[in-house]
Amino acid sequence: MITNPTPQRSLRGHRPQRPSQRTAVTSGYIAHLATRLTERDRWLARMLYEHRVLTTHQIVQMAWPSVRAANMRLLRLYRWRLIDRFQPFVTYGTAPMHYVLDLAGAAVLAREDGLDLRDLDYRHDRATGIAYSLHLAHTVGTNGFFSSLVARSRRPDTTGRLTAWWSETRCTRHFGDIVRPDAYGLWHENSPVPTALEWFLEFDFGTERPDRLGRKLAGYAKLAATTGITTPVLVWMPTSRREAAVRRALAAALAGLDDPSLVPVATSGAEFLDGPADDPTAACWQPLDARRPSTRRLHLSELARAWPQLPPLGNSTSDPAQANGDVANGDVANGLLPPSPLPPRPSDRRPRR
Structure with a gap:
């Protein structure tokens, strides 16, 4: 009798390939991202810098027409290291995916505002560390x-x-x-x-x-x-x-x-x-x-x-x-100005290439 079956999560494929931390902040890679990011993507990066963590439900509420459309785009942004993600443990059910700003996202925001990455006081380990925070x-x-x-x-x-x-x-x-x-x-x-x-x-x-x-x-x-x-x-x-x-x-x-x-x-x-x-x-x-x-x-x-x-x-x-x-x-001097709470209108978004 099988008493300890393989968890469903273990049956999934490999994690998506992502650039290394060193590659994600290079000028060449940031220039490459500039041709792929929409205004809504940049707005989301600024919101994550300002508010630290947002769940899938909150992101859909604010900027996407459906969960499926949001998940498809969020997966792409995760692969590009614009954002990072984690899923907290809960006793019953499944917690939603939580998203934080990643290295490439912080580098994009710094370049857009004419700042150095260190001017944002951003650290990737501190951004993802909220997953273990009591707050x-x-x-x-x-x-x-x-x-x-x-x-x-x-x-x-x-x-x-x-x-x-x-x-x-x-x-x-x-x-x-x-x-x-x-x-x-x-x-x-x-x-x-x-x-x-x-x-x-x-x-x-x-x-x-x-x-x-x-x-x-x-x-x-x-x-x-x-x-x-x-x-x-x-x-x-x-x-x-x-x-x-x-x-x-x-x-x-x-x-x-x-x-x-x-x-x-x-x-x-x-x-x-x-x-x-x-x-x-x-x-x-x-x-x-x-x-x-x-x-x-x-x-x-x-x-x-x-x-x-x-x-x-x-x-x-x-x-x-x-x-x-x-x-x-x-x-x-202490970071970025607060972003607009409302996402850009669809007509303001750049077409995805």
Whole structure:
């Protein structure tokens, strides 16, 4: 009797041949790639540099019409060493493929921006090392939140779009001496009234005590007082029970601030989404205001009107990077500028040769 059959994975063919690490960064090889990469390929490389890791599902959500079309192109990019991949172990089922930036991809981005590879502070072992990081699930969850917003922006019936998405690394670079949010986002809504909302995201997995989340509000208040910009904080949680506990801690922390209006807070979670679709723009957000408690859930675009003290966005002083003393050219010294969250339109892509 066969009690230990050969695993299915062992029956697959050999791994695709790929250039060596030394070949992948040579000028000749990068020039060869220039004739093969589309604008969408380059956009994906920039997104992986900015956000470290994206799953197949997130990449399809943001830029491809189907899983099959995405897998075919991602395999080609993997063979060219523009991207690398790994598949985490899970106890039940199969984890999706996770993609990170590879050496050729980093070299392409550096050449396009007139930089040396060392200016990007990129190392291949550090890029793939996220596969073993204890923060992998948190990073993937945060990126999933924003990839859902990108997918919403691409829908033909949408009236809004995500115009900015900063990673935790970029936020730390700008504000790390005061506070370290998980991400920064900016959403523009065109109907019925043009509005814009920027926010810092705290993506909660229920792994830290609620009072620790509450203590972070003092840092956001200090940032608002230092920059002169009041930026809301959105807290995303896994369950309604977790939200209730965190809201109590946040309310106590807000009551202890000298000026609670400097830190507008709203909470939500996956349990409050209607239907199977992941859409953080839905009516799932509940502002935290002890003076005017309400159980009504608001759309993402409605939050801007829930906090009348917020200044209108659209002028140069609303850019948190400029308020922190950084300009675009200065930020390049620390890496690349943040990419557009939305992929290039099909008409903007180069034909594959």
